[in-house]
Amino acid sequence: MIYILMGVSGCGKSTFGAFLSEKLGWPLYEGDNFHSQENIEKMxxxxxxxxxxxxxxxxxxxDVIQSERSSKSNALxxxxxxxxxxxxxxLYGSKAPTSSSGSDQEILPATCPDVFFLFLHGDYDLIYQRMVARKGHYIKADLLCSQFDALEPPLDEDNVLVLDIxxxxxDMATEIEKHILSLKSSVML
Structure with missing residues (x-):
């Protein structure tokens, strides 16, 4: 099973991801480590x-997600x-449907049964205060507004667990552990 910790910069993806990785014993792939140098400099x-x-x-x-899925590993x-x-x-790499794909686009399921998004949800003021307080990160608080502008909250998507930051x-880890148990229970039925 793969959990993708998602949300705007400063919501706690890395910090909570490290906590959850230790608690579950699953590896954590930090998305920031996969950015190009050009992207890092821009941000x-x-x-x-x-x-x-x-x-x-x-x-x-x-590619990381697919590698973990194909090896039937758990990962964050x-x-x-x-x-x-x-x-x-x-979820689908270059096969993902885009608005410019046209009618010959392959029909793909809306979700993958073993990949879930953990939406770390919080309000602008709380996250802004966290970003101002953090040290040593290349994304500064002045980018937060553009993150919220770009955010399309996944509140109506099937494979999302919303976590209040x-x-x-x-408490958030307990919600995830309950989710894991419910998935295991449904597979056993």
Missing amino acids: AQGIPLTDEDRLPWLLKLH VACSALKHLYRQIL RKSFS
Whole structure:
């Protein structure tokens, strides 16, 4: 099973991902480590990434997800996955449907049964305060507005578990453990 920790910069993907990785004993793939140097420099200068900037990065993460899925491993991936299209690219790579794909596009299921998104959800003010307080990260608080502008909340998508970041890491981890148990129970039935 793969859980993709998603949300705007500063919502806690990396920190909570490390906590969850230790708790579950699953590897964590930190999405920031897969960005090109050009993307990192752009964001460090306060310039939001475009869809074109993000595509190679999302395809690299898709490859990681597919590798873990094909080996039937459990893993965590931290990735902003702000838009529905980005989530589809993470699931399906270059086969993901795009608006310019035309009618010959392969019909793909809306979700993968073993990949779930953990949407770390919080309000702008809380996340802004966290970003101002953090040290040593190349994405600064001035990019947060563009992150919220780009965000297409996955609230109506089937493979999403929404986690309130005001809760403790332990409480959020308990929700995920219950989700894992419910999935295992449904497979056994």
